[in-house]
Amino acid sequence: MRKKRILIHTNFSRLFTGFGKNNKNILRKLHETGKYELIEFANGLPWDAPDCKFQPWQCYGSMPNQNVMAQIKGDGNKERAANYGAYGIDSAIEKLKPDVYLGIEDIWAFNGFWDRPWWNHITSAIWTTLDSLPILPDAVDAAPKVKNYLVWASFAEKALKEIGYDHVKTLPGTLDVNQFYNLGSKTKNDLRKKFNLKDEFVIGFVFRNQLRKSVPNLLDGFCEFKAKNPQAKPKLLLHTHWVEGWDIPRLLREKNIDNSDILTTYFCKNCRQYEIKPYQGQDLNCPHCKAQRSVSTANIVHGVNEAQLNEIYNIMDVYCHPFTSGGQEIPIQEAKLTELITLVTNYSCGEDYCTDESGGLPLDWSEYREPGTQFIKASTKAFSICKQLDKVYNMKLEKRAEIGKKARDFTINHCSIEVVCKQLEEMFDNAPFVEDWNIQKRVKNPNYQPPNIADNTEWLIDLYKNILGETVDCNHQGCLHWIDRLKSDLNREQVLNHFKHTAATIEPKTIDIADVLDKDDEGKRIAVVMPQSAGDVLMVNALLENLQELYPDHNIYFITLPQFFEIVDEHPCVHKALPYSPIFDNLLFLEGQGEHKGYFELAFLPFVGTQRHFTYQHNGKDKSQLCLI
Numbered sequence: 001m002r003k004k005r006i007l008i009h010t011n012f013s014r015l016f017t018g019f020g021k022n023n024k025n026i027l028r029k030l031h032e033t034g035k036y037e038l039i040e041f042a043n044g045l046p047w048d049a050p051d052c053k054f055q056p057w058q059c060y061g062s063m064p065n066q067n068v069m070a071q072i073k074g075d076g077n078k079e080r081a082a083n084y085g086a087y088g089i090d091s092a093i094e095k096l097k098p099d100v101y102l103g104i105e106d107i108w109a110f111n112g113f114w115d116r117p118w119w120n121h122i123t124s125a126i127w128t129t130l131d132s133l134p135i136l137p138d139a140v141d142a143a144p145k146v147k148n149y150l151v152w153a154s155f156a157e158k159a160l161k162e163i164g165y166d167h168v169k170t171l172p173g174t175l176d177v178n179q180f181y182n183l184g185s186k187t188k189n190d191l192r193k194k195f196n197l198k199d200e201f202v203i204g205f206v207f208r209n210q211l212r213k214s215v216p217n218l219l220d221g222f223c224e225f226k227a228k229n230p231q232a233k234p235k236l237l238l239h240t241h242w243v244e245g246w247d248i249p250r251l252l253r254e255k256n257i258d259n260s261d262i263l264t265t266y267f268c269k270n271c272r273q274y275e276i277k278p279y280q281g282q283d284l285n286c287p288h289c290k291a292q293r294s295v296s297t298a299n300i301v302h303g304v305n306e307a308q309l310n311e312i313y314n315i316m317d318v319y320c321h322p323f324t325s326g327g328q329e330i331p332i333q334e335a336k337l338t339e340l341i342t343l344v345t346n347y348s349c350g351e352d353y354c355t356d357e358s359g360g361l362p363l364d365w366s367e368y369r370e371p372g373t374q375f376i377k378a379s380t381k382a383f384s385i386c387k388q389l390d391k392v393y394n395m396k397l398e399k400r401a402e403i404g405k406k407a408r409d410f411t412i413n414h415c416s417i418e419v420v421c422k423q424l425e426e427m428f429d430n431a432p433f434v435e436d437w438n439i440q441k442r443v444k445n446p447n448y449q450p451p452n453i454a455d456n457t458e459w460l461i462d463l464y465k466n467i468l469g470e471t472v473d474c475n476h477q478g479c480l481h482w483i484d485r486l487k488s489d490l491n492r493e494q495v496l497n498h499f500k501h502t503a504a505t506i507e508p509k510t511i512d513i514a515d516v517l518d519k520d521d522e523g524k525r526i527a528v529v530m531p532q533s534a535g536d537v538l539m540v541n542a543l544l545e546n547l548q549e550l551y552p553d554h555n556i557y558f559i560t561l562p563q564f565f566e567i568v569d570e571h572p573c574v575h576k577a578l579p580y581s582p583i584f585d586n587l588l589f590l591e592g593q594g595e596h597k598g599y600f601e602l603a604f605l606p607f608v609g610t611q612r613h614f615t616y617q618h619n620g621k622d623k624s625q626l627c628l629i
Contacts, residue, residue, distance in 0.1 A: 003037040006030070006428055007098035009062065009085055010105055012042035014051065016300060018173060018330055019104060025174040029421040031057055036428065039096055043084050043105070060096075062088045075585050077531065077607060084109040093118045100431045102127060102424075106327075107139045111533055114145035115470065117439045123431035124148065127171060129327030130156035131348050132375035137477045137535035143168065144473040148427060152328045153349035163475050172352070173328050174420045177412050179306045180337035182404070183314045191315050195263075195276040201232040201393055202263075204316035204340075206309070206331035207323075208300070209245030214322035214345070214380045216246070219255055221322075221385025225393075226261070228386065232393055237263040239312055241299035242279060249279065265312060269302040270294040276315065313338040318392045322363055322380035326350070336360075336411040339404030343388045347378040352414075359407025361388045442469035446503035450496065456486050460495075467499045477534040481567050490570060502565055513599050516578055521555045527590055527603040529559040531580040537564045540606060541571060548573040554601065559584045 011019035013027055023040070030036055038057035045052060045061030052059035062085030063069065072078035081087065084105060093101070101118075103110050104127045113119060113126075125148030130139055135156065143149060143165040151157050154170040161168060183191075192198065203222065207213045215238075222236045242248050242264065252259060259278050266275045271289035284295040298304055304312065313319070319335035325348040332353045335342050344354040346362035354362035363385055365378035392400065413419060448466045453459040457474045460482050464470045472479050482495055517525065526547065530540045537560055544556060555575035558568045562579050569577045584590065587605060592598025 002433075003035065004100065004428060004431065004433060005037045005039060005096065005098040006100045006102065007039045007041055007092070007096060009041040009089070009101065009103045010043060012045055012051070013040060013055070015044075018328070021330075022173040023104065025176060025417045026421055026424065027057060029417050030424070033425070035425075039098060041085060041089075041092055043109075047088065058096075060092065062092070064088050086112075089113065090116060090118070093122075097434070097437055098122060099434045100428055101125065104128070107136055107142065108533070110142070111138055114142055115442070117441045119145070121437075121439045122434050123427075125150065125427065128152070130159075131325040131327045132370070132373075132377065133159055134374075134376070135159050137538075138533055140475050141472070141477055141534065143475070145471050153352055155348055155351050164473075171420060171423055172333075172415045173330065174417045175330065175333050175337065175411065175415045176306075177337055177408075177416045180310050180313065180334045182339040182408075183311070188314050191311055195315070197235070197276075197315065199233065201229075201234045202237055202315060202317045203234060203389060204237045204239065204313065204319050204335070205321060206239040206312070206319075206334070207321070209240040209242065209248075211245055212324040212326070212377075213240075213245070214324060214378075215248060216251055217322050217380045217382055218320060218385060219251055219257060220382035221320075221380075221389065222261075223255060223257060224382055224386035225389045228390060229393060234389075235261055235263050237265075237276065237312075237316060239265045239298060239309075242297045243282060244299075265298040265304065266295050267298045267303055268295045272305075274298070274304050274308055274312075276312070309334070310338065313340060316340055318343065318389065320363075320385060320389070321345070321350070322385060323348075323350070324377040324379070325375070329353075332360075333411045333415050336407035339401070339408050341392050341400060341403050342407060343385065343392075345378050345380045347376075350378075357406075358410045359403050359405075361391065363388060444469050444503035446500040448500075456483055459492070463496065463499045467503045477538060478566050481538065485570060489572070494570065498566060498569055502562065502569075505562060505565075513583065516576075517557070517599060518555065518576070521575075523601055524554045525600045525602075526551060526554045526556045527559060527584070527600040528556060529580070529584045529603065529605045530607055531559075532561050532564060534564060534567065536607065537567050541568055544568075544571055544573040551602070557600070 008023065008027065010023045011017050013020060013024040027038060027040060030038055040055060040057060040059040041062050042052065042059060043062045046063045047061045049061045052061060063082055064087040068087055069082060072082060099122060101122055101124045103113065103125070107128045107130065110126055124146070126142070126146055127150040128139070129152045130136065140163070143160055147167065149165070149168045150171045151168060152172055157168050157170045205218060222234065226234050238248065252262060262278060263276050264279050266277065266284065268286040268288060268291065270286060270291035273288045282296045283293040285292050286294050296302065313335055319340040320343040321329060321332050322345050323329065328349050332342055332344055336359055342353060342360045343363055344350040344360050345365055346354050347365055352358065354360040364381045366381060368377050368379055369375065370377050445467055450459060450462050450466070453462060457479065460479050461472055464472045464479070486492070486495065528540060528544070530537050548556060556573055557576050557578055558574045559578045559580050560568065565577045568574050585605065587603055589596070590598055590600050590603035
């Protein structure tokens with residue numbers, strides 16, 4: 001009997017990313033069992049990348065061939081989707097014929113996978129990071145379609161269960177618990193002496209210098225703690241790269257913090273030695289190998305190895321991790337494995353690691369909303385940081401050691417490779433073998449006549465299932481949209497006709513713009529291009545009334561993928577919904593340049609509105625009140 005084929009789709013296992021390390025851990029452990037035929041589907045690599053050939057299991061890249069990449073070049077959304085396997089997954093499933101598919105990425109990387117014909121033909125699962133409330137609409141839409149739905153933090157499981165999805169389970173990312181451990185008092189003291197540390201109280205933070213890591217809050221809390229406990233001679237060790245994200249030197253000046261109180265990790269890319277000392281700039285000369293300009297603060301390109309990082313944790317007296325939100329925050333668990341008490345913001349994944357059971361202490365926070373997404377984010381209170389640091393500092397050493405051991409045991413019992421892989425193996429072992437690969441494609445039925453169902457939500461779910469061949473529930477964004485329309489401006493007959501029209505429409509791969517535009521509105525056309533997803537289309541949809549008020553004499557053409565027509569097709573301000581094609585990504589082609597007069601007087605491309613893309617010409621005629629650049 002053949003072994004069960006398991007296709008694991010995520011970051012390449014040789015990458016030094018959270019997903020990459022997790023992938024390496026689980027593939028090695030599963031490979032040791034000898035039970036499975038493992039197949040790694042590696043994001044960011046072409047199908048036959050040389051690096052794939054040196055893995056002890058089958059390995060293929062998820063990116064499409066060069067012809068496809070050439071066609072989508074310059075389209076940021078499509079290039080990102082290609083890097084994460086959206087264009088290669090169907091071919092991979094057809095060629096490799098797995099019994100189980102496991103995708104491990106952020107939820108957007110799998111958009112639409114659960115609607116593909118193979119999804120329910122095999123055992124399919126996602127293991128995803130969700131870091132903020134409210135839960136992403138795409139993640140909610142996926143819930144009724146994904147039977148095996150794993151999240152990295154329990155707060156996401158609780159949020160999804162509150163809206164009825166009891167099948168969602170928490171499974172944290174893996175840690176190799178043998179790489180991080182307490183080195184003992186003698187080794188710790190030797191390390192501290194090496195870096196001129198004696199009886200100072202060292203507070204540590206290991207992090208990628210991103211704006212979601214709450215450095216200003218930590219500095220404020222540190223200042224309060226020092227003022228209250230000058231005898232502690234506190235030092236704050238920031239193991240991060242100082243030239244990205246927060247401008248830490250500027251923050252120190254603004255807060256009047258003595259530079260000697262803030263330590264960092266310097267690393268030599270030549271001899272690979274590290275130092276702990278106050279910040280002195282970048283590209284320094286190495287005191288060990290004498291190499292010139294080879295030393296900078298540790299970063300993801302040139303940084304310490306796991307053994308060196310373990311030493312750095314052991315130099316600390318306490319670990320403090322304030323942040324706005326996070327998927328798991330691996331340094332928290334690494335610190336726990338070295339038996340440090342961890343202070344963690346009590347939000348997002350932090351809820352799992354600031355409890356008494358986990359050997360952690362919670363940091364209080366205030367809510368703020370992220371602009372654009374409206375996600376709830378945490379601003380950690382400096383007072384709470386000071387309070388918990390004070391608690392640890394004044395704690396007896398025996399009590400610190402007791403809590404530290406509890407922290408390590410908790411992490412081993414929840415995040416070790418053995419514990420996590422045991423749960424994955426149970427899912428794999430319960431999955432059936434797939435021998436029949438005659439996969440039936442989703443069938444649309446524009447002739448379906450629904451029964452007389454009194455409840456509008458149940459009636460809409462029936463339309464999705466029997467007309468569009470889609471599985472949705474009451475939380476689906478499209479379903480919620482149509483409920484609102486039935487309450488406001490549409491009747492059932494109009495909605496039914498829209499569903500039938502959508503089912504009968506053939507989705508074109510290419511489009512000739514001239515063929516789909518009205519002939520009598522030349523010079524009075526506006527294009528709004530938002531290919532996907534449901535949440536983004538809904539947000540832009542809300543701006544259309546304002547747009548029509550600004551340009552009352554113009555016809556608005558909304559360009560999106562056909563599956564999102566239902567959201568905009570009946571909008572009173574939308575003159576016509578057009579199926580998205582890559583041709584709509586070129587602003588100058590739409591508005592005109594040189595001898596080409598264009599098709600629209602104004603074209604708005606909010607999905608590529610960044611500094612890298614030219615999307616703001618609008619023939620010099622747009623009105624600044626509309627924020628759709």
